Amino acid sequence: MSQPPQSRSKKPFVILGLVLGSVALAGFVYYLINRGYETTDDAQIDGNIYQISPRVAGQVVQVLVADNQHVTKDQVLVKLDPRDAEAALAKAEADLAQAQAQVSVAQANQGQAAANVSVADAALLQAQQDDERYRAINQRAVSQQQRDSVTATIRAAKAKYDAAVQQQAGAEASVTAAQAQLTAANVEVKNANLQLSYTTITAPAAGRVAMRTVRDGDVEPAGAGLMAVVGDDVWVTANFKETQLPGIHPGEPATITVDAIPGITFKAHVDSIGAGTGAVFSLLPAQNATGNYVKVIQRVPVKLVFDDNRVAQYGLAPGLSVLPSITIQP
Structure with a gap:
């Protein structure tokens, strides 16, 4: 006596449906959460970096600062033989x-x-x-x-x-x-x-000493690099895609998270939008007038200024990776 054919199990289809539904739901939730924001991971801390060089040649008689030391504006850094x-x-x-x-x-x-x-x-x-x-x-x-x-x-x-x-x-x-x-x-x-x-070299701005190479007794020519001073004033340069720019305007609020300081969010705002794409100001700008042209989405630098007093507390330095999120006004 032959056995009746067994019916195919529907369990795999149910699992697949649940997975697809979960993915769709997650995508919808992500859209709802981020539809009012523009963000990019192509962003970093920027700041003024002052290269310190003597204006006259001479022998160094005293170096008055150490690596990474904080200095104030007009503080004496180096003295040359006068x-x-x-x-x-x-x-x-x-x-x-x-x-x-x-x-x-x-x-x-x-x-x-x-x-x-x-x-x-x-x-x-x-x-x-x-x-x-x-x-x-x-x-x-x-x-x-x-x-x-x-x-x-x-x-x-x-x-x-x-x-x-x-x-x-x-x-x-x-x-x-x-x-x-x-x-x-x-x-x-x-x-x-x-x-x-000129034999007394001072700091052009408040900041921290970096890349100090000068030592007591060195004979330095005019214009030689002695050290750098990284200014206290820092901001964020975020390179947004050109397709994101329609929703970004100066004055809009933003938040900044820094990879080096997890768990801390800084308040900021959009200060200005760059006058050209990064490719235009590169060392070798692209020439699209010859050969085959492939359209590439360009990125435009957007300057974000901190509105948070904690920036000085955490000592944010130029070059640190950040994740900005700009609130888009409807």
């Missing part, structure tokens, strides 16, 4: 004193020249008056010799007056030249003071 700059300043100050003395001498000569002009002018006037008196009396009472003497006296007085005027003009030119030398000497003193100030 003796050469001090000697140059002393010479410039001596030249300035000499220039000041030369101006005084030139002004005294100018005064003397002006006095000589006055004396010559008085002598010329006296000679002219004498001539007028001789002309006013009877000509028979004055000899030809007397008239010739008066005429010669006038000519001599006129010549002396002209010479005194020329001397005065030369004295005035000497004063102008001396004053120009004094101005140049003042400039040299200011420049020498400036060069001396």
Whole structure:
């Protein structure tokens, strides 16, 4: 007697249906949760990194900071040997004193020249008056010799007056030249003071010391890299896909989670949107005018600024990976 055929089990189909339903439900829930947000994992902390270099060559006499030390704005970082700059300043100050003395001498000569002009002018006037008196009396009472003497006296007085005027003009030119030398000497003193100030290297902003390579006794040329100062002011640069940009606007609130600080969420907001894609500003921008073109979704940097006072507490550093989430306004 043959047995009736056994019916196929429906259990696998039920399991498959439950799995597909669970996946669909999870996707729907994920959509509901994230439909009001834009996020990307292509984001990192950014900040100002100041490269510290000497503006003059010299030997390092003292390094006053350690690796990773926090410094304040204008805090002294490195001191160079100032003796050469001090000697140059002393010479410039001596030249300035000499220039000041030369101006005084030139002004005294100018005064003397002006006095000589006055004396010559008085002598010329006296000679002219004498001539007028001789002309006013009877000509028979004055000899030809007397008239010739008066005429010669006038000519001599006129010549002396002209010479005194020329001397005065030369004295005035000497004063102008001396004053120009004094101005140049003042400039040299200011420049020498400036060069001396360059032997003391200070922090351009508050931050932490990084990549310190300088040591006491090193002889450093101008422009050599000594260290870097990473500024305290940090922000987030998030590279969003261009298809995400329609919902992102400056001022929108955001939250930031940092991979290095799990469990902590920082408040932030959208500060600005980049003026171009990352590809445009790359070292070798893509050239799409030749060959086969494959469209690739571009990414645009979006700057997010922290609104959280805890940022300084956790010491966020440039380069750390973060996950931003921007709340999209309907």
